[in-house]
Amino acid sequence: MNHHFPTDERSGGFRILLKSRLHNTLSEIGKAWTLFFQTLVQIFRPPLQLELLTKQLLLVGFNSLSVVLVSGFFTGMVLGVQGYIQLKPFAVEGSVARFVCVSVVKELGPMITAFVLAGRIGASITAELSTMKVTEQIDALEVMGTNPVKYLVVPRFLACAIMLPTLTIFSTFAGIAGGFIAVVSLFDVNGHFFLLEVQRNLFVASVLVSLIKATSFGMAIAAVGCYKGFSISAAGGAEGVGTATTGSAVISLIAILVLDFVLNHILFNILGWV
């Protein structure tokens, strides 16, 4: 088999490059987890920092509410139209309400909200913290005896973990409303029947799944955003801030998708929830 793998210098170099990239990636993931655990520890240390938390909650919530509502609404409309068209040939177009409701509650509500927040909040956390890093503001905090994880990460982390499920409730309602409006106005579906179907398929467990997912996504967005902000090298300058910011959004999106799969597997496959 050996002849399949040319052993000249280039392939050796490539292997070394691959190895070092893998090593870098793993060590970055390790450092990100370290920051995550430090954050968890610092959450339970006094003081409460309610003022900082409130500021972040408002920032995350207000800034994203309208985008989340609009995205949720159109996602629901798309689902309604596509669902009706796909189900009609099987003469089960009556299930379109169930289809919209289940998809939005369990998957798309939390997912769309998380995507919006990854792009807006995650990236802006990274931009803010990395700017603070390159302008020595984080060093200044530390020299003045304030723990940067406690002061900067904890409020952002909590705000995302709290606001993501909150906004998810809004986007879920918007999604169901979008589906309702699209289906009832475009197709021959009775509105009353649609709502009855939604009610029948809205389980406590599904809502719980939605909130668990949303909370996890929120923590992931904040953790990635803060880690990318902190890990910029002080010599990176404005260019480094830009790279870190886009990097943060991309990594958050991937983290959300991976997390969604893992949670689906755990919740539905292993624990056997509906």
Add this chain to the structure above:
Amino acid sequence: MIVVKDIWKTFGGKSVLNGLSLEIPRGETLVIMGRSGCGKSVLLKIITGLIAADAGEIWFDSTEISRLKAKELNAIRQKIGMLFQSAALFDSMTVAENIAFMLDQHTKLTQAEMRKVVDEKLSLVDLEGVQELRPAELSGGMRKRVGLARALAFNPEVILYDEPTTGLDPVTCNEINQLIRDLHEKLQVTSVVVTHDMHSAFSVATRMAMIHEGKQIAYGAPDEILNNDDPILQQFILFGAPDQILNMENPVLQEFIGRQDRGAHGELAL
């Protein structure tokens, strides 16, 4: 009061400090000189525990800081005020909030009491009526002053200045030098000024040290430094210091100037 003992530091294989030792005696203003990138900021960050050295010790009075727990380290840090190279003011806060930050974090002072401290520290650095401005609205010199006022807020025993005059116009530079001298007299603090600006160095120093290739190569009172015949130090002073303080009798300096005149500066080129 602060002793830097045999500090080593490398960043990703690149060595920055190679067994640096220094003494910072109480009540003095020690100026640490060295070329850009020689590790002056890194040294200040090691002294304040922001960066861990690979080897060596930092003694603050009778405490060795590198093995301290976070809480004990913070207690030491509260005795140190640091003016960062970029001032490092918090953009999201007003000037007053910046200056009151440590009081807000570590004391139970009321708003009114904090406001009083803020006014007092601002007047120490010759600023007035800027309390409600944002750092972005300040000029470079004002930012440094506010950074200094913030460093003074907790009445530190030691003030560390990282290139306090770099990037400022000559008039503002002179004002900042004056301010460093005034604070030294008024508050009787120990000061450490890191700089490559020779005008500033000679105008504030009571002691001087020179770092080259990660080591201390000269240490002493300003006139001792002027008479030191280390060629690297002499070049540094020759190119940077005001003429009137240069010691033209110094043989190394004469030889160096001689070579410059003959145009054979290759051997000593920076």
